[in-house]
Amino acid sequence: MRGRGILHRIVNLVIFIVLEIAMLHLVTNSADLQRIWVARASHAFMGTVWGATESVRNYFTLSAENKKLAQENEKLQQQLAQARHRLRQARIDTTRTDTHPGYTLTPAEVVKISRNKQHNYLILNRGFEDGIQEKSGIVTTHGVVGIIDAVSEHHAFALSLQNHDISISARIGEEGGSGILVWDGIHSNGALLKEIPLQYHYQPGDTVYTSGHSLLFPPDIPLGVAGDSRVINGATNEITVTLFQDFSSVRYVTVVHNDSFDEIEGFKE
Amino acid sequence: MKRGFWIAYVLLLLAQLLMSNYFHVTPYIFLTILPVMVLCIPIRVGTAGAMFIACASGLVVDFLSEGVLGLNALALIPVAFARHGIIGLIFGPELFARKEDFSVGRCGFGKVAVSIFLALLIFLVIYIWADGAGTRPLWFNGLRLAASLVASFVVSLLTLGVLAPDPRK
Numbered sequence: 001m002r003g004r005g006i007l008h009r010i011v012n013l014v015i016f017i018v019l020e021i022a023m024l025h026l027v028t029n030s031a032d033l034q035r036i037w038v039a040r041a042s043h044a045f046m047g048t049v050w051g052a053t054e055s056v057r058n059y060f061t062l063s064a065e066n067k068k069l070a071q072e073n074e075k076l077q078q079q080l081a082q083a084r085h086r087l088r089q090a091r092i093d094t095t096r097t098d099t100h101p102g103y104t105l106t107p108a109e110v111v112k113i114s115r116n117k118q119h120n121y122l123i124l125n126r127g128f129e130d131g132i133q134e135k136s137g138i139v140t141t142h143g144v145v146g147i148i149d150a151v152s153e154h155h156a157f158a159l160s161l162q163n164h165d166i167s168i169s170a171r172i173g174e175e176g177g178s179g180i181l182v183w184d185g186i187h188s189n190g191a192l193l194k195e196i197p198l199q200y201h202y203q204p205g206d207t208v209y210t211s212g213h214s215l216l217f218p219p220d221i222p223l224g225v226a227g228d229s230r231v232i233n234g235a236t237n238e239i240t241v242t243l244f245q246d247f248s249s250v251r252y253v254t255v256v257h258n259d260s261f262d263e264i265e266g267f268k269e
Numbered sequence: 270m271k272r273g274f275w276i277a278y279v280l281l282l283l284a285q286l287l288m289s290n291y292f293h294v295t296p297y298i299f300l301t302i303l304p305v306m307v308l309c310i311p312i313r314v315g316t317a318g319a320m321f322i323a324c325a326s327g328l329v330v331d332f333l334s335e336g337v338l339g340l341n342a343l344a345l346i347p348v349a350f351a352r353h354g355i356i357g358l359i360f361g362p363e364l365f366a367r368k369e370d371f372s373v374g375r376c377g378f379g380k381v382a383v384s385i386f387l388a389l390l391i392f393l394v395i396y397i398w399a400d401g402a403g404t405r406p407l408w409f410n411g412l413r414l415a416a417s418l419v420a421s422f423v424v425s426l427l428t429l430g431v432l433a434p435d436p437r438k
Contacts, residue, residue, distance in 0.1 A: 011317065012315075012316045012317055012320070012350065015320055015321075016320060016346060016347075016350045019320055019321075019324050019342075019346050020343065020346055020347070022339075023327075023339040023342045023343040023346065024339070024343060025339075026306050026338050026339030026343075027337055027338070027339040027343055027399065028340070029306075029338075030337050030338035030339060031337040031402075036402070037402035206349070236368055
């Protein structure tokens with residue numbers, strides 16, 4: 001009798017939870033405000049709970065990460081010294097020292113990243129309180145990582161470059177043709193550069209850069225190295241690209257936002 | 270089983286529809302009689318049955334009035350889930366043993382009023398919280414909760430004669 005009572009309560013609880021989830025789903029599908037509210041709550045949950053597990057994993061890879069940062073620092077110091085030397089030689093007087101003029105740069109840390117899906121995402125520890133806006137690019141010194149899709153108070157949800165929904169404008173070589181770079185869907189560092197007109201010649205091994213034609217990324221960020229190609233419909237080349245960015249170890253990133261984004265987007269309306 | 274309860278339930282559901290569509294005096298007051306309707310569902314109907322009835326009632330109001338689809342149902346299902354708990358807490362377990370429904374004449378006005386207040390509180394906290402979707406300040410939600418609670422409580426008391434009539438009359 002008592003067992004039956006407990007079973008009854010469990011059944012009621014299950015029905016309650018199922019009905020509430022169904023109603024919450026209805027509410028979020030019928031109103032934008034509620035959809036954003038639930039999405040924010042979900043992102044906050046993922047950022048807090050899964051971010052904590054990621055922090056533990058990060059802790060154990062600190063040593064390797066520090067080594068990598070030290071190497072990167074050394075490389076940057078060398079580049080800085082060379083640049084200063086060249087500057088002195090050319091007697092150039094300049095006050096511009098920013099790497100990407102016209103873009104606001106915000107450093108951020110990846111608190112959660114998915115890598116094993118076809119629609120991968122990442123969550124950053126910066127939100128609109130830190131000046132992060134939607135439709136901003138995410139880059140590292142090794143290339144492009146993704147695009148900010150939604151922003152909450154303290155976190156940003158981004159679509160990774162390893163996501164079929166993302167394509168970025170890219171150029172082959174210093175002055176080569178521009179096309180669309182997408183993830184190949186198979187390799188963690190594999191991408192395809194599509195729609196390169198046939199008249200543009202290139203050599204395997206040429207570097208692929210951001211073209212700057214999109215509003216999201218500054219031009220001339222090295223993305224990867226060109227490989228084999230094939231002709232599509234007799235009209236364009238599709239080139240395989242090996243990306244410089246290693247998505248398995250990405251942790252510190254820079255969010256870039258075009259200062260003129262809203263103004264330029266306004267022309268489209 | 271209370272005579273004519275379900276006819277009264279449907280008529281009050283229509284009354285709720287009219288209130289939802291035409292009662293727009295101030296954003297601080299949301300008038301509802303749905304919680305008292307669910308609370309007064311005959312005791313023979315179990316919690317699961319009451320939850321389905323609450324879900325259907327909420328959806329009807331959401332669908333036929335200017336609300337967000339699912340919002341009334343989202344707030345009303347917890348009332349049905351807590352209905353037996355509220356009745357047991359306020360009126361004691363005797364009602365369940367005798368399978369009797371509560372009424373003002375049998376249980377006293379005070380106890381019935383407290384049970385309606387609790388049901389309304391559960392409903393309005395969830396409704397106002399989900400309706401605001403995190404965009405309204407706490408003071409607004411608090412004020413809206415208090416004003417809606419008072420207004421809905423008064424209207425709910427008026428429906429008691431229909432939903433929970435005194436069987437001795």
